[in-house]
Amino acid sequence: MCGIAGYVSTTGAAVDGQPAWDMIATLRHRGPDDAGVSVNGPAALAAARLSIIDVAGGHQPIAVDGGRITVVQNGEIYNYVELRDELVRRGRTFTTSSDTEVIAALYAEVGEAAFERMRGMFAIAIWDAPQRRLVLARDRVGKKPLYYMHAGDQFLFASEPKAILAALPRAPVVSTAALLEFLTFGYVASDGAIFTGMSRLHPGTTLVVTPHHEPHAVPYWTWPHAGEVEIPEAEYLERLGAELDEAVRIRLRSDVPLGAFLSGGLDSAAVLALMAKHSSRAVKTFSIGFGDPAYDELAMARATARAFGADHHEWQVAPDCVKVAEKLASYCDEPFADPSAIPTFFVAELARRHVTVCLTGDGGDEVFAGYVPYAQALGRSTTAFSRGVRALVGLGARWMPVHARGKGRLTTLALGPEAWFVWRRTVFPDYLLRRIVMPDVMAPARATP
Numbered sequence: 001m002c003g004i005a006g007y008v009s010t011t012g013a014a015v016d017g018q019p020a021w022d023m024i025a026t027l028r029h030r031g032p033d034d035a036g037v038s039v040n041g042p043a044a045l046a047a048a049r050l051s052i053i054d055v056a057g058g059h060q061p062i063a064v065d066g067g068r069i070t071v072v073q074n075g076e077i078y079n080y081v082e083l084r085d086e087l088v089r090r091g092r093t094f095t096t097s098s099d100t101e102v103i104a105a106l107y108a109e110v111g112e113a114a115f116e117r118m119r120g121m122f123a124i125a126i127w128d129a130p131q132r133r134l135v136l137a138r139d140r141v142g143k144k145p146l147y148y149m150h151a152g153d154q155f156l157f158a159s160e161p162k163a164i165l166a167a168l169p170r171a172p173v174v175s176t177a178a179l180l181e182f183l184t185f186g187y188v189a190s191d192g193a194i195f196t197g198m199s200r201l202h203p204g205t206t207l208v209v210t211p212h213h214e215p216h217a218v219p220y221w222t223w224p225h226a227g228e229v230e231i232p233e234a235e236y237l238e239r240l241g242a243e244l245d246e247a248v249r250i251r252l253r254s255d256v257p258l259g260a261f262l263s264g265g266l267d268s269a270a271v272l273a274l275m276a277k278h279s280s281r282a283v284k285t286f287s288i289g290f291g292d293p294a295y296d297e298l299a300m301a302r303a304t305a306r307a308f309g310a311d312h313h314e315w316q317v318a319p320d321c322v323k324v325a326e327k328l329a330s331y332c333d334e335p336f337a338d339p340s341a342i343p344t345f346f347v348a349e350l351a352r353r354h355v356t357v358c359l360t361g362d363g364g365d366e367v368f369a370g371y372v373p374y375a376q377a378l379g380r381s382t383t384a385f386s387r388g389v390r391a392l393v394g395l396g397a398r399w400m401p402v403h404a405r406g407k408g409r410l411t412t413l414a415l416g417p418e419a420w421f422v423w424r425r426t427v428f429p430d431y432l433l434r435r436i437v438m439p440d441v442m443a444p445a446r447a448t449p
Helices: 016-025 079-091 098-116 163-164 176-185 234-251 266-278 298-307 319-331 342-350 364-368 371-382 387-399 407-413 417-424 431-438
Strands: 003-009 032-042 043-049 062-066 068-076 120-128 133-138 147-151 156-160 198-200 203-208 214-221 258-261 286-288 311-316 358-359
Touching: 003 016, 003 068, 003 120, 016 032, 016 043, 032 068, 043 068, 043 120, 062 098, 068 098, 079 098, 098 120, 098 133, 098 203, 133 156, 147 163, 156 163, 163 319, 176 431, 214 358, 234 266, 258 266, 258 342, 266 298, 266 364, 286 298, 286 342, 311 342, 319 342, 358 407
Parallel strands: 258 286, 258 358, 286 311
Antiparallel strands: 003 043, 003 156, 032 043, 062 068, 068 120, 120 133, 133 203, 147 156, 147 198, 203 214
């Protein structure tokens, strides 16, 4: 991964580049290989780079057309080879082999329509000098983070909140709404951030910032709705296999060593199988063990690694692993209550000794409804309870005392599938929040940068 940051003067005044260096210094853990800053009139762009494509030549920021278009990006454009070939046929020439230069050239040709053409995970910032505007874009599902904030006469953006905080004259205020989201879901669920006034760019969206004008957000992609399509199961399986195969193959484009996180599940095993199919050498795999038979999947991971001839590496997590929590908090910047962050940190640390990039099976359960709550929520959509009956049940539950027997059961019976799923994933429901969060805590609290 890389880190990007920058700002634009909302008054159009020329800016100094030193704050950009201060911002990007906080992101060197994301990009240890290289760093750079570009200042162009009212805008400054900065990048800290983890080199993956064109290790020697892919320095950022990168500019094309005599400095008219300047780009920084965090992520990777998987179809950059095809896009580059198309641009060459149009008469474009390139000075590097990097995907970042392809982004700049494609934007120079087609403007914001470029993002619809890109396959990848990315957070991109473009300074368009002729139009005097900053263009931000985030990938379709939000794999790469991008935060932004108005502060005085500047619009700031960065891969992490800490970089924005580095450019602020004083500490911001914690957002009460974001704090309540965290206590409810275990993370900040909306496009807001933990700090008041700071936001996350919505996935599949561009944000255009022009001096003297309000920022303008436009979605370039939305989730498609397939509807009810009758396709034979055999055809489904054939299409799914082809899509997964191509998705893994195109992600193997890299100028640095690749590996895979491997658990005992089907998701990572499927990814490893396809990596092995398209790799000329043994795939390096990495697994974490816990010492508890109820949770440890090392035996299955080893068996999977052997089946596909992987070069397997593993690490046993010790009970004192929780000591890393403070370091994780400094990386996350926002409260995040998923305990899997701890083993993920250790498996990433193990992998970094051998490779630069890893593919994972993350997202498989979400895509294919593999987790039990997804199936349960789907089942509730066919329940015989009408909305009216659910409303009456819910009314009765609300009148019951907090600790009354059966209150929780009645509350859940009153919920439709969407509301039930939210309830199922809730850490502290509303009635507990009202008891836990006192009025003085609900008041905005000042954060430390």
